[in-house]
Amino acid sequence: xxxxxxxxxxxxxxxxxxxxxxxxxxxxxxxxxxxxxxxxxxxxxxxxxxxxxxxxxxxxxxxxxxxxxxxxxxxxxxxxxxxxxxxxxxxxxxxxxxxxxxxxxxxxxxxxxxxxxxxxxxxxxxxxxxxxxxxxxxxxxxxxxxxxxxxxxxxxxxxxxxxxxxxxxxxxxxxxxxxxxxxxxxxxxxxxxxxxxxxxxxxxxxxxxxxxxxxxxxxxxxxxxxxxxxxxxxxxxxxxxxxxxxxxxxxxxxxxxxxxxxxxxxxxxxxxxxxxxxxxxxxxxxxxxxxxxxxxxxxxxxxxxxxxxxxxxxxxxxxxxxxxxxxxxxxxxxxxxxxxx
Ligand SMILES: Cc1cc2nc3c(=O)[nH]c(=O)nc-3n(C[C@H](O)[C@H](O)[C@H](O)COP(=O)(O)OP(=O)(O)OC[C@H]3O[C@@H](n4cnc5c(N)ncnc54)[C@H](O)[C@@H]3O)c2cc1C
Numbered sequence: 001x002x003x004x005x006x007x008x009x010x011x012x013x014x015x016x017x018x019x020x021x022x023x024x025x026x027x028x029x030x031x032x033x034x035x036x037x038x039x040x041x042x043x044x045x046x047x048x049x050x051x052x053x054x055x056x057x058x059x060x061x062x063x064x065x066x067x068x069x070x071x072x073x074x075x076x077x078x079x080x081x082x083x084x085x086x087x088x089x090x091x092x093x094x095x096x097x098x099x100x101x102x103x104x105x106x107x108x109x110x111x112x113x114x115x116x117x118x119x120x121x122x123x124x125x126x127x128x129x130x131x132x133x134x135x136x137x138x139x140x141x142x143x144x145x146x147x148x149x150x151x152x153x154x155x156x157x158x159x160x161x162x163x164x165x166x167x168x169x170x171x172x173x174x175x176x177x178x179x180x181x182x183x184x185x186x187x188x189x190x191x192x193x194x195x196x197x198x199x200x201x202x203x204x205x206x207x208x209x210x211x212x213x214x215x216x217x218x219x220x221x222x223x224x225x226x227x228x229x230x231x232x233x234x235x236x237x238x239x240x241x242x243x244x245x246x247x248x249x250x251x252x253x254x255x256x257x258x259x260x261x262x263x264x265x266x267x268x269x270x271x272x273x274x275x276x277x278x279x280x281x282x283x284x285x286x287x288x289x290x291x292x293x294x295x296x297x298x299x300x301x302x303x304x305x306x307x308x309x310x311x312x313x314x315x316x317x318x319x320x321x322x323x324x325x326x327x328x329x330x331x332x333x334x335x336x337x338x339x340x341x
Pocket of ligand 1: 012015016050154200298299300303308
């Protein structure tokens, strides 16, 4: 039997999840296809940090601040909706000189001193937040599954039929399909010409006892708490590579840095790699295919996808529902060859 929906969303990373949520809030019906292909989703490998700082001096950026102001209440409301706790205020403690930032309160020096080697007082970036992305996406997936909105399979775009008034995939008929499939779109027949660039990041998962999870810590790498005594440690940005094998040189380097930074023992549990869906100039992609008006994309969220996704998903949903004609601040001229508003 055919299932009918307003939208098929391909991919249940942060982009697909938030777009589905924004469309459901507008009383649209959605089917989300995600079968977990071979490469890990960027969203699940993210450190989970959200803040509005930009550039080397981490000065507040007005657009990122707008995105953050929208993102935090949205994630908080989804905590209720999905019945989880996933977004936490989490200042970033930086163990290097960032002139614009304040020093961390002296009251923290005693315990910091027993955990870290440092000479100058660490700096503090706040407001900053940590999203527990893994729990968040798992809870959203449970919700979609319970409400029979999830198609648990790898979407094969060669099997997608696109008509002037809708699309058909397998036994689902929809008005529109939106690809939120991360790096898969780089090779897609609809969007491969968009200016994607490859960017991979290695992550070490560490076991560290007795480190306070009230901060995210940064020196040459970042340490972000995951669960119990597990810590996320990353990451690098590699633009030129041929495979997604763990970078052993990077790991050895990081282990040396950690040894000279941490006074407490740590142990490596796992080393993983993921690709960030990134574009030249780090501009997200949110729009419709110029030739196939039933085929859209939300992608290219780059290195700060967790801060940007709420903004782009919310406004793109409003655009798909005819409430607005363009995403505020979005320059469609930049992508006019490949993407329409
Ligand atoms: C190491 C690392 C650290 C990061 N740290 C941060 C951070 O601290 N803060 C921050 O804001 N951002 C961070 N990012 C960036 C952030 O993770 C990304 O911008 C964001 O997750 C991209 O989300 P997405 O939904 O577009 O793509 P993805 O998360 O890649 O999701 C794509 C989804 O599509 C599915 N999919 C793909 N192909 C198919 C198919 N054919 N059929 C069905 N499903 C398919 C995948 O299974 C996946 O679920 C980090 C990224 C990396 C790699």
